[in-house]
Amino acid sequence: MSEQERHDTRLDRFVDSYSQRTNGMRVSAVRALFAVANRPEIVSLAGGMPNIADLPLHGIAQSIAAMIEHNGAQVMQYGSGQGELGLREQILEVVALEGITAHPDDIVITAGSQQGLDLVTRIFCDPGDVILAESPSYVGAIGTFLSYQTEVVHIPGDDGGIDPVALLETTRRLRAEGKRVKFLYTIPNYNNPSGTTQSMERRREVLSVCESQGVIVVEDNPYGLLSLDADPIPAMRSIDPNVIYLGSFSKTFAPGFRVGWTLAPHGVREKLVLAQESATLCPPVFSQFAISTYLSTQDWQGQIGVFKDMYRQRRDAMLTGLEEHMPEGSTWTHPAGGFFVWATLPEGVDSQAMLPRAVDARVAYVPGPAFYADGDGARNVRLSYCFPTPERIRVGVQRFADVIRNELEVMSTFGIRVSPTRLRRAPGPSPDLT
Numbered sequence: 077m078s079e080q081e082r083h084d085t086r087l088d089r090f091v092d093s094y095s096q097r098t099n100g101m102r103v104s105a106v107r108a109l110f111a112v113a114n115r116p117e118i119v120s121l122a123g124g125m126p127n128i129a130d131l132p133l134h135g136i137a138q139s140i141a142a143m144i145e146h147n148g149a150q151v152m153q154y155g156s157g158q159g160e161l162g163l164r165e166q167i168l169e170v171v172a173l174e175g176i177t178a179h180p181d182d183i184v185i186t187a188g189s190q191q192g193l194d195l196v197t198r199i200f201c202d203p204g205d206v207i208l209a210e211s212p213s214y215v216g217a218i219g220t221f222l223s224y225q226t227e228v229v230h231i232p233g234d235d236g237g238i239d240p241v242a243l244l245e246t247t248r249r250l251r252a253e254g255k256r257v258k259f260l261y262t263i264p265n266y267n268n269p270s271g272t273t274q275s276m277e278r279r280r281e282v283l284s285v286c287e288s289q290g291v292i293v294v295e296d297n298p299y300g301l302l303s304l305d306a307d308p309i310p311a312m313r314s315i316d317p318n319v320i321y322l323g324s325f326s327k328t329f330a331p332g333f334r335v336g337w338t339l340a341p342h343g344v345r346e347k348l349v350l351a352q353e354s355a356t357l358c359p360p361v362f363s364q365f366a367i368s369t370y371l372s373t374q375d376w377q378g379q380i381g382v383f384k385d386m387y388r389q390r391r392d393a394m395l396t397g398l399e400e401h402m403p404e405g406s407t408w409t410h411p412a413g414g415f416f417v418w419a420t421l422p423e424g425v426d427s428q429a430m431l432p433r434a435v436d437a438r439v440a441y442v443p444g445p446a447f448y449a450d451g452d453g454a455r456n457v458r459l460s461y462c463f464p465t466p467e468r469i470r471v472g473v474q475r476f477a478d479v480i481r482n483e484l485e486v487m488s489t490f491g492i493r494v495s496p497t498r499l500r501r502a503p504g505p506s507p508d509l510t
């Protein structure tokens with residue numbers, strides 16, 4: 077704690093006054109461990125922070141200074157609830173790289189795509205509504221969905237993403253049970269946490285099931301342009317203009333500006349603007365102009381290339397390390413982009429129970445259950461390669477593999493079988509929300 081002393085009490089006198097909604101907002105049980113995991117001696121394969129050290133800070137500083145000097149009165153003023161027109165036009169150039177054609181009027185600027193998730197849930201969902209999601213899915217989205225008292229149902233899938241047959245069967249079953257299925261939330265490119273990508277064919281199948289069942293598709297695509305092996309696959313929104321598409325500058329530029337966008341059909345867009353106005357009046361104007369300036373004065377596509385080279389090295393370091401060190405019985409995904417590898421541990425090893433031992437061995441990861449609303453994922457972990465250097469990643473993976481080996485040894489010595497518990501965990505955001 078800082079030098080300042082706290083004089084208030086930890087007892088919450090408002091405990092009986094909170095809305096029922098706050099029941100969905102629970103703190104993860106691993107928060108305490110993460111405070112420890114940020115110590116420098118620990119290799120953290122847990123966080124999903126982009127590594128923005130390679131940004132041309134000098135050029136950015138100069139162009140933002142010029143922006144303030146020449147246009148300060150406008151960039152520090154309130155703005156439009158939908159977001160600045162100039163930036164919306166520039167976003168069209170960004171999404172064109174994924175095959176999307178749209179109109180600036182289709183875009184609502186948000187405070188990161190995280191706010192897009194919040195606004196979309198707010199305008200579509202009533203308590204008890206069902207949101208379908210990949211298995212596993214982004215922890216920050218699950219937290220938002222649960223905070224609106226929705227039910228999140230995971231659809232089984234494989235290395236190619238959502239299984240369209242399971243999607244159809246689950247939707248029909250839920251409807252037969254009288255449930256209101258509102259939308260499918262999907263991250264088709266380099267999924268957080270699984271690292272998997274849906275093929276073009278799979279995208280078409282998923283869209284066709286959703287179309288036939290009247291299920292809205294919400295496509296979340298913050299990593300799409302960070303393809304590490306081949307050109308990005310066109311977005312689902314490029315196939316079907318009814319898809320609600322969430323984009324972000326957090327991974328291709330910098331997350332601190334908190335600028336993302338939602339691309340939606342006309343009627344939805346109108347509701348989103350109303351929701352945005354009631355949430356924030358307008359998205360942050362200064363940040364929007366700063367991003368706009370970056371896009372028009374810097375080589376942003378070249379910078380994405382620099383990021384890709386850097387993440388490719390880190391991904392390769394992680395995959396090589398896993399190949400060399402992981403014990404038999406483990407498997408992991410081979411992401412073609414993005415930040416994450418999803419590993420499955422040998423049978424009987426519980427990722428949540430193992431975490432304190434891993435931190436003790438100076439390596440951290442995020443246990444699988446964080447990425448499920450239903451407590452699944454006990455044998456899984458998310459490993460991030462985005463932030464540590466390749467050398468640190470190699471060290472971290474070796475430590476991680478040694479910890480698993482120790483678990484297996486203890487299990488075989490004492491005949492303990494730590495069966496993967498399907499704990500009803502407290503769902504909701506974990507300390508590392510990304």
Ligand SMILES: Cc1ncc(COP(=O)(O)O)c(C=O)c1O
Nearest residue numbers: 188189190214268324326336510
């Ligand atoms: C899949 C996914 N969606 C949305 C977000 C939120 O990103 P932001 O609000 O910074 O745009 C993240 C952040 O890690 C993410 O991984």
